Structure formats: structure tokens, C-alpha cells
Amino acid sequence: MSNIFCKVTDQIAFVTLSNPGKLNALDVSMWTELREQFNILSLNEDLRCIILNGADGNFAAGADIEEFATVRNNISNGMFYHNNTVALALQAISDCRHPVIAAIEGICVGGGLEIACSCDIRISTPTARFGIPVNRLGFPLAPEELRGLIELTGKAVALEIVLEGRVFDALEAKDKGLLHRLSDNVPDEALTTALRIAKGAPMAARINKQLVKRLTASSAPLSEDEAHQVFAFLESNDYREGVASFLGKRSPQFTGK
Amino acid sequence: MSNIFCKVTDQIAFVTLSNPGKLNALDVSMWTELREQFNILSLNEDLRCIILNGADGNFAAGADIEEFATVRNNISNGMFYHNNTVALALQAISDCRHPVIAAIEGICVGGGLEIACSCDIRISTPTARFGIPVNRLGFPLAPEELRGLIELTGKAVALEIVLEGRVFDALEAKDKGLLHRLSDNVPDEALTTALRIAKGAPMAARINKQLVKRLTASSAPLSEDEAHQVFAFLESNDYREGVASFLGKRSPQFTGK
Amino acid sequence: MSNIFCKVTDQIAFVTLSNPGKLNALDVSMWTELREQFNILSLNEDLRCIILNGADGNFAAGADIEEFATVRNNISNGMFYHNNTVALALQAISDCRHPVIAAIEGICVGGGLEIACSCDIRISTPTARFGIPVNRLGFPLAPEELRGLIELTGKAVALEIVLEGRVFDALEAKDKGLLHRLSDNVPDEALTTALRIAKGAPMAARINKQLVKRLTASSAPLSEDEAHQVFAFLESNDYREGVASFLGKRSPQFTGK
Numbered sequence: 001m002s003n004i005f006c007k008v009t010d011q012i013a014f015v016t017l018s019n020p021g022k023l024n025a026l027d028v029s030m031w032t033e034l035r036e037q038f039n040i041l042s043l044n045e046d047l048r049c050i051i052l053n054g055a056d057g058n059f060a061a062g063a064d065i066e067e068f069a070t071v072r073n074n075i076s077n078g079m080f081y082h083n084n085t086v087a088l089a090l091q092a093i094s095d096c097r098h099p100v101i102a103a104i105e106g107i108c109v110g111g112g113l114e115i116a117c118s119c120d121i122r123i124s125t126p127t128a129r130f131g132i133p134v135n136r137l138g139f140p141l142a143p144e145e146l147r148g149l150i151e152l153t154g155k156a157v158a159l160e161i162v163l164e165g166r167v168f169d170a171l172e173a174k175d176k177g178l179l180h181r182l183s184d185n186v187p188d189e190a191l192t193t194a195l196r197i198a199k200g201a202p203m204a205a206r207i208n209k210q211l212v213k214r215l216t217a218s219s220a221p222l223s224e225d226e227a228h229q230v231f232a233f234l235e236s237n238d239y240r241e242g243v244a245s246f247l248g249k250r251s252p253q254f255t256g257k
Numbered sequence: 258m259s260n261i262f263c264k265v266t267d268q269i270a271f272v273t274l275s276n277p278g279k280l281n282a283l284d285v286s287m288w289t290e291l292r293e294q295f296n297i298l299s300l301n302e303d304l305r306c307i308i309l310n311g312a313d314g315n316f317a318a319g320a321d322i323e324e325f326a327t328v329r330n331n332i333s334n335g336m337f338y339h340n341n342t343v344a345l346a347l348q349a350i351s352d353c354r355h356p357v358i359a360a361i362e363g364i365c366v367g368g369g370l371e372i373a374c375s376c377d378i379r380i381s382t383p384t385a386r387f388g389i390p391v392n393r394l395g396f397p398l399a400p401e402e403l404r405g406l407i408e409l410t411g412k413a414v415a416l417e418i419v420l421e422g423r424v425f426d427a428l429e430a431k432d433k434g435l436l437h438r439l440s441d442n443v444p445d446e447a448l449t450t451a452l453r454i455a456k457g458a459p460m461a462a463r464i465n466k467q468l469v470k471r472l473t474a475s476s477a478p479l480s481e482d483e484a485h486q487v488f489a490f491l492e493s494n495d496y497r498e499g500v501a502s503f504l505g506k507r508s509p510q511f512t513g514k
Numbered sequence: 515m516s517n518i519f520c521k522v523t524d525q526i527a528f529v530t531l532s533n534p535g536k537l538n539a540l541d542v543s544m545w546t547e548l549r550e551q552f553n554i555l556s557l558n559e560d561l562r563c564i565i566l567n568g569a570d571g572n573f574a575a576g577a578d579i580e581e582f583a584t585v586r587n588n589i590s591n592g593m594f595y596h597n598n599t600v601a602l603a604l605q606a607i608s609d610c611r612h613p614v615i616a617a618i619e620g621i622c623v624g625g626g627l628e629i630a631c632s633c634d635i636r637i638s639t640p641t642a643r644f645g646i647p648v649n650r651l652g653f654p655l656a657p658e659e660l661r662g663l664i665e666l667t668g669k670a671v672a673l674e675i676v677l678e679g680r681v682f683d684a685l686e687a688k689d690k691g692l693l694h695r696l697s698d699n700v701p702d703e704a705l706t707t708a709l710r711i712a713k714g715a716p717m718a719a720r721i722n723k724q725l726v727k728r729l730t731a732s733s734a735p736l737s738e739d740e741a742h743q744v745f746a747f748l749e750s751n752d753y754r755e756g757v758a759s760f761l762g763k764r765s766p767q768f769t770g771k
Contacts, residue, residue, distance in 0.1 A: 045770060099677045120673045135457025140464035147472050152670050155473045156409050159377045160437050162465040163356045164450065165457050180674050193678065200649025200679050201752040202770040207654035207744055208676040214740070215661050216669045217733050219474050226471070230464060238458040256302060256459040392714025397721035404729050412730045413666050416634045417694050419722040420613045421707065422714050476731050483728070487721060495715040513559060513716040 002026075002064075004033040005055070006041070011048040012194050013041050013098075016055050017115070023061035023107050024054045026115075028071055028081075031089040034115075038092035048198035048205075050096065051190050052119055053103040054112070059128070062110025065137065068243050078234040079227065082142040086111065090148065093118040094213070097206050099197050103190035104128050104179075109167060113178070117148045120209060122179045123189050124170045130178060131167035138242020138252060139233050143222050151216065153177045259283075259321075261290040262312070263298070268305040269451050270298050270355075273312050274372070280318035280364050281311045283372075285328055285338075288346040291372075295349035305455035305462075307353065308447050309376055310360040311369070316385065319367025322394065325500050335491040336484065339399040343368065347405065350375040351470070354463050356454050360447035361385050361436075366424060370435070374405045377466065378450060379436045381427045382443050387435060388424035395499020395509060396490050400479050408473065410434045516540075516578075518547040519569070520555070525562040526708050527555050527612075530569050531629070537575030537621050538568045540629075542585055542595075545603045548629075552606035562712035562719075564610065565704050566633055567617040568626070573642070576624025579651065582757050592748040593741065596656040600625065604662065607632040608727070611720050613711050617704035618642050618693075623681060627692070631662045634723065636693045637703050638684045644692060645681035652756020652766060653747050657736050665730065667691045 002019040015037055017024045026034070041050055054060050063086075072081040093100055093115065102119035109131045116122050132141060132149070141149070141162050150158045157176045173179050183189035197205060222230065233239050237257045245252035259276040272294055274281045283291070298307055311317050320343075329338045350357055350372065359376035366388045373379050389398060389406070398406070398419050407415045414433045430436050440446035454462060479487065490496050494514045502509035516533040529551055531538045540548070555564055568574050577600070586595045607614055607629065616633035623645045630636050646655060646663070655663070655676050664672045671690045687693050697703035711719060736744065747753050751771045759766035 120670075120677060122670075135454075135461040135465070138458040138461060140461040140468065143468055143472065146465070146468050150469065150472055152668070154409070154411070154434065154668070155469055156377075156379075156434065156437065159466065159469050162469070163377060163454050163457075163462055166453065177668065177670065180670065196680065197649075197677050199768075200677070201652040201747075201756055201766070201768045203747050203750055203752055204649040204652060204654040205677055207747060208649070208660070209673065211654065211657055211660050211744060212664065212669055212673050212676070214736075215657065215664055215733050219472050222471075230468065233458075233460050233464060236460055238460055242458055252458070254456075254458045392711075392718040392722070395715040395718060397718040397725065400725055400729065403722070403725050407726065407729055411666070411668070411691065412726055413634075413636075413691065413694065416723065416726050419726070420634060420711050420714075420719055423710065476729050479728075487725065490715075490717050490721060493715075493717055495717055499715055509715070511713075511715045 002030050004030055004037050006037050008044070008047070011046065011198050012191070013044070013047055013050045015041070015050060015052045017053070017060045018055035019064070020056065022064060023058045024112070025061045025064040026111050027064040027067050028085055031085045035089040035092040038096050041098065042092075042096045047098050048202060049194035050098050050100045051103050051194055052093070052100055052115070053190070054106065058106030059102070059104045059108040060112030060115060061107050062112050065243060065246055073234065075228065075231050075234050079231050082145070082231075086114075086142070087144045090114060090118040090145070097209070099205055099209060101190050101193055103186045105186055110134060114145050114148060117152055117178070121193060123181055123183055123186055123193065124173065124179050125184065125186050126170050126182050128170045128173070129167050130170070130173040131165065132161050133165040133167060135162065135165040136242065136252065137246055138236070138239040138254065140230070143227065143230055259287050261287055261294050263294050265298075265301070265304070268303065268455050269448070270301070270304055270307045272298070272307060272309045274310070274317045275312035276321070277313065279321060280315045281369070282318045282321040283368050284321040284324055285342055288342045292346040292349040295353050298355065299349075299353045304355045305459060306451040307355050307357045308360050308451055309350070309357055309372070310447070311363065315363030316359070316361045316365035317369030317372060318364045319369050322500060322503055329491065332485065332488050332491050336488050339402070339488070343371075343399070344401045347371060347375040347402070354466070356462055356466060358447050358450055360443045362443055367391060371402050371405060374409055374435070380438055380440055380443055380446050380450065381430065381436050382441065383427050383439050385427045385430070386424050387427065387430040388422065389418050390422040390424060392419065392422040393499065393509065394503055395493070395496040395511065397487070400484065400487055516544050518544055518551050520551050522555075522558070522561070525560065525712050526705070527558070527561055527564045529555070529564060529566045531567070531574045532569035533578070534570065536578060537572045538626070539575045539578040540625050541578040541581055542599055545599045549603040549606040552610050555612065556606075556610045561612050562716060563708040564612050564614045565617050565708055566607070566614055566629070567704070568620065572620030573616070573618045573622040574626030574629060575621050576626050579757060579760055587748065589742065589745050589748050593745050596659070596745070600628075600656070601658045604628060604632040604659070611723070613719055613723060615704050615707055617700045619700055624648060628659050628662060631666055631692070635707060637695055637697055637700055637707065638687065638693050639698065639700050640684050640696050642684045642687070643681050644684065644687040645679065646675050647679040647681060649676065649679040650756065650766065651760055652750070652753040652768065654744070657741065657744055
């Protein structure tokens with residue numbers, strides 16, 4: 001069963017994404033639980049740092065595509081899915097008062113990469129795999145999720161990632177600005193980093209995190225009209241073809257309609 | 258004769274900068290034709306990707322300096338040259354609904370680099386040469402052209418490039434954020450990339466491209482007063498000396514006047 | 515005695531940070547003199563470039579912590595210290611009409627790194643050391659100083675630097691976007707670069723520098739309320755503990771209060 005596991009030790013909390021047999025792909029219940037867990041951890045005054053990882057050797061494979069037929073198949077429920085379910089979970093991580101470290105192994109694509117991008121520090125094994133191949137599924141990246149990517153990589157690399165939809169290795173991910181460092185022992189390096197952060201003054205960490213966010217507040221959010229246009233693809237043939245071909249394990253035939 | 262060649266195959270278009278004997282330096286007729294070609298290609302619903310390159314082993318050497326005595330020798334025609342002739346061509350590339358790949362070999366400096374910066378993905382041979390050595394010609398980079406550079410490299414590297422005016426190799430250009438990747442076979446790698454992009458849903462590519470642009474809209478355009486000040490150099494002694502010394506193949510003597 | 519030395523040659527000025535026995539840590543008199551020297555140099559029409567370095571093999575170790583008990587021990591004098599003493603000195607460097615090169619050797623941390631970040635080009639020995647370990651002293655980075663860091667490294671790396679408070683080497687500093695280039699002979703490379711800049715038209719350099727600044731003007735300055743909150747740490751126990759433990763050469767015991 002899909003789950004978000006949470007273990008709190010003395011000053012460090014461990015949050016683990018788990019969806020056995022699906023490379024920890026996130027379904028709606030996981031997005032919701034992720035948000036709730038981070039909201040609770042944020043209030044814990046004793047914490048100094050949170051480590052976020054995935055179960056069984058993978059970070060996360062993205063959203064659970066099988067759910068799309070019910071939770072994201074028209075403009076109205078698609079906007080709710082992205083603006084509420086996904087965006088609020090990502091925001092709970094980036095708004096969390098404690099520093100959050102993503103400890104990445106295995107697959108880290110789509111929604112998994114978006115979760116990593118919402119953390120403050122990203123550490124990965126050299127063998128992990130990254131990318132946002134949603135163009136093959138017939139859809140663009142949702143605006144607020146794209147914004148999180150651009151904030152890390154800049155405009156040019158973000159464009160390359162979404163236009164090509166290529167899956168690439170950790171060395172390229174580091175070069176693209178997606179990772180802070182590589183390590184052959186990610187759990188160890190993540191813990192060492194968390195303990196290093198825990199040695200600083202907690203108030204300094206919180207203010208530093210808030211200030212960086214405040215000073216990098218970027219362009220205005222989309223207007224309702226803009227958002228409607230951007231999500232109109234949800235009622236296109238190519239979107240349905242993309243998801244159907246993925247679930248049917250065949251190549252999509254896109255027509256531009 | 259100077260020209261912009263355009264060849265449309267099935268789903269991929271090839272646009273080629275050509276000015277034989279001048280390293281494909283762009284004169285006014287080429288800037289104008291470049292804009293028109295991209296405006297036409299943008300309307301072609303069958304296209305999936307455009308590859309932009311230069312003829313005869315070079316991308317482009319910048320603007321055609323010989324024209325400056327007539328098309329850019331006072332504030333009034335200089336502002337028209339930059340805000341209309343050049344800026345509208347660059348904008349036609351970045352506004353084009355289809356993804357655009359710059360396939361770079363040989364010389365890619367000044368206006369040539371600006372054209373490359375307007376594309377979505379930049380692929381180069383290791384032997385190509387980059388830079389914006391216009392300070393040696395007695396003038397600063399025009400504001401909207403500088404903005405395109407900053408969006409790729411950030412503030413610090415953009416400053417280095419324009420203040421030093423150094424010409425550097427492709428490895429350094431990659432390190433500076435100007436290139437996505439190097440390849441010993443640029444035509445092949447560009448085509449492979451174009452075909453990879455063509456496999457995604459066209460609507461996803463278009464929305465992704467528009468959204469990245471929307472979410473990175475940066476500082477306000479210059480006011481008329483600001484622009485006038487910035488282009489006032491066009492009536493300075495150092496500007497005339499810079500262009501004259503370049504055409505006369507001698508070192509400029511700048512005085513700060 | 516602490517000092518800012520200034521030597522003007524033909525077209526190049528050399529400014530040197532000096533505080534013997536304190537790794538050139540900056541006290542209030544040095545911040546003030548730094549501002550005054552750059553204001554004077556900015557008016558010198560004959561100059562083409564300024565090289566800023568540190569005496570005796572180090573750039574600068576940051577602010578002089580021993581002064582904090584008198585000049586920065588409550589919200590009111592702390593805000594004056596940062597918004598006037600420090601910020602105006604950094605601004606005098608970045609607003610200086612001439613290009614400024616930081617020539618970095620040895621220690622370049624805290625306020626020293628902030629000074630380097632205010633320069634236009636940063637050249638360093640491979641053996642120099644970088645970082646902002648102020649979290650160990652019980653305080654966050656001041657907002658306008660954090661902004662200068664973010665403008666060079668982006669959001670993700672700035673967060674890593676202030677949250678971890680780690681001191682790192684020049685290779686990592688280059689990888690993080692803090693440096694333009696490494697050299698085994700920094701004085702030589704800085705002078706070569708200054709002379710290269712001096713070969714361009716002075717008006718081009720000044721307009722390029724101003725334009726980059728104009729086009730990268732980022733988020734609004736903090737409101738008075740925001741600033742007050744951000745500086746409230748100055749009256750916390752952890753801040754006093756951080757400074758006291760540093761001066762007493764012992765480990766701090768932080769409580770989050």
C-alpha cells in the first residue's frame with residue numbers, strides 16, 4: 001500500500017516516500033499525506049533538520065498515471081489536482097521552517113524530481129536517474145511545478161528538460177544545477193549534512209531559509225485566464241493518447257490536436 | 258550575396274545564415290529575412306522543430322560593421338536598428354511556436370551569439386569560438402540583447418563577457434551556461450535532438466516554451482529616457498574611433514569621450 | 515592598525531584590505547574607509563579598472579567579531595551596522611563606475627566574501643577558502659548581503675552555503691558560481707584582465723556595468739516590518755551565545771531561543 005513514513009529521532013526527522021511495485025509513484029493519498037506530515041513537522045520546535053528519501057532504492061517515479069483517468073481528465077479536476085493536491089504538498093516542503101535534505105537514489109523523475117526541487121539541499125548517488133518526460137505522455141509541465149524547476153536550473157536548462165523529455169544521469173543533473181553534490185553513500189552524507197546544519201543556531205537557519213525565499217520571489221502567478229489556457233490540453237486528443245499509450249505500453253501517435 | 262536559406266522537410270525545418278566571405282555577418286537584409294522566415298515557420302502547423310545553423314562551417318560573426326556608417330551612426334537610426342531590425346528578428350526566434358535548436362560550428366560572436374541565445378537549445382562543436390568583443394569597437398551591448406545574455410548566464414558571467422570582450426572556446430562557453438552540450442558531429446546531434454523533440458506532443462512543447470518565457474519575464478523594459486541615455490554613445494568620439502579602427506584594421510585609441 | 519590602502523597608477527587602481535593579525539577582518543573604520551575610497555575612485559575620469567585584494571596573503575576573514583558587543587548588540591544598532599556601515603560599502607563597490615576585479619588569495623569568508631561578491635570579476639588561487647559560517651555564530655545573513663550572494667549563485671546554492679555554514683575550497687567556489695576563474699598567479703592574472711578591460715572603450719564598460727545592474731534589479735527591498743523581524747535575532751540568547759563562544763574559543767550551545 002502507498003504510504004508516507006515518518007520517523008522522528010532526537011533532532012532529525014526522516015520522511016520516506018513508499019509505493020511498492022510502482023517505484024514510489026505518488027497517488028493523491030500520498031500527496032495529501034506528504035503535505036500533512038510536513039505541516040506537522042514544521043511545528044515541532046525540537047527538530048533541526050528533515051531528511052526526505054524514497055523506499056527500496058528509488059526516490060520517486062512521479063505521479064501515479066493510472067489515477068489520471070479519474071483525478072485529472074478535464075480542465076476542472078486537472079486544475080484542482082495541480083493547484084491543490086500537488087502544489088500544496090510541494091509548498092508544505094518549501095515552507096517548512098526546518099531545512100529539508102533530499103537523499104536521492106534510483107529513479108527521480110517527474111513529480112519525484114519536483115519533490116526533490118522543493119527541498120533545500122539535494123544529495124544523490126551517481127547512479128540515480130532524472131528527467132521530466134511528460135511530453136511523451138501528451139502534456140506540458142504544470143506552471144507552478146515548472147517555476148520550481150526554473151528556480152534551480154535557470155531558463156535554458158528548464159527548456160531543454162521539458163522540450164526533450166530525456167532521462168539523464170546524476171552527473172548531468174549536477175551539471176544542470178539540480179543537485180548540490182554526489183555521494184556513493186547517500187544516507188551517510190545526508191545524515192552528516194543534517195548534523196552539520198543542526199550545529200548552527202536554529203533561528204539562523206529559519207531566517208536564512210525564509211529570506212532566500214523572500215528574495216527570490218519571481219514573476220507573478222498566472223491569472224485565471226492564463227491558467228485556464230495552460231490547462232486546456234487536458235481536454236485534447238493528444239493528452240488522452242499519451243496517457244492511454246503509456247498505460248497500454250505502446251508508442252503514442254500525436255497529431256497536435 | 259547575403260541570404261537566409263530555409264528548407265522544410267516533413268516535420269523539421271532548417272534555417273541557414275549565409276554571407277559568404279564575411280563569416281555570415283548579418284546585414285539589415287538578413288536580420289529582416291530572418292524575422293520573416295521565423296514568422297512564416299511559426300504558422301506552419303505540421304512542423305515539430307527548427308534547426309538554425311550557419312553556412313560554410315561558421316555560425317555567424319555578428320553584425321555587418323561596414324553598414325554601421327549608414328544604418329547606425331546616430332542615436333535615432335541606432336535605436337531603430339537595435340529596437341526594430343535586430344530585436345524583432347531575435348524575438349521572432351524566441352516567440353516562434355516551435356522549439357528551435359542552434360547548431361553551432363566555427364565563429365559564433367556578437368550578433369551571432371545573440372541569435373544562438375534566442376534559440377531554445379544550443380549544441381556546439383568543441384572548436385567553435387564565442388564572445389561579444391564590442392567594447393573594442395567602442396560600444397556597449399544594446400539593452401535587450403544584453404537581457405538575452407543575462408537570462409542564460411546570470412549577472413556575473415554576463416558582466417565578464419561584456420567587460421573583457423574576450424573570445425573564448427566552446428568548453429568555456431558550456432561552463433558559462435551558453436551551451437547545452439558539445440558534440441563532434443553537430444548536424445547529427447541537432448537532428449537527433451529535433452527528432453526526440455518531435456516524438457513529444459506538439460501542444461506540450463508549445464505550452465512548455467510559452468510558460469518558461471512567461472515565468473522568466475524579467476525586469477521592466479527601459480523607459481524612453483533610459484534608452485536615450487544608453488544609446489547616446491552612438492554620437493561619441495570613441496564609437497566612431499572603434500568602428501573606423503576596425504574597418505581600417507588598426508588598434509583603436511579610446512579617450513573616454 | 516586596520517586600514518584600506520589605495521594606490522593609483524596610470525589607468526589602474528589597487529585597493530588593499532589590511533588588518534594585521536586578524537586575517538584582514540573588517541571593523542567599522544575599514545567599512546567606512548572602503549566606501550570613501552570607492553566613492554573617490556569612482557569620480558576619477560582617468561581610471562579604467564580597479565583591482566581589490568587583501569594584504570599578507572589573505573583576502574578578508576569577514577567582520578571583526580570583537581566589535582559586535584558594542585556596534586551590533588541590539589536591533590537598533592544592528593540594523594544601522596548592516597544597512598549603513600556594511601551595505602553602503604558594498605554598494606560603493608558595485609556602484610563604482612569603473613570595473614572592479616577581486617584578486618583573491620587565502621581566506622575569503624563572511625564579509626570578505628560579500629566584498630568579493632560586490633566586485634565585477636572574481637579571480638582566485640586554487641588554495642583560497644570560502645564560506646559564510648555565521649550560523650555557528652548564532653545569526654543569519656543580513657538581507658541585502660544575502661541578496662548579493664543569491665545574484666551570483668542562485669537560490670539553491672545560496673541556501674546550501676548559509677544553512678550548512680561549511681568552509682570550502684576554490685574549486686567548489688568556482689563550481690558554485692562564486693568565481694570567474696582560478697589562477698596560480700592571481701596578481702598577474704588580475705592585472706592582465708585589468709589591462710584587457712582597459713583596452714575597451716571606457717564608456718562601453720560603464721554603460722555595460724550599469725545596464726547589467728539595471729536589468730537584474732531583483733525583488734523589492736524589505737519593508738520596515740520585515741527588516742525588524744529579520745534582525746530580531748540580535749536580541750536572542752543564541753546570538754549572544756554564538757558570539758561569546760566564538761570569542762571564548764569554545765563550542766556554542768544553541769537552544770533555539
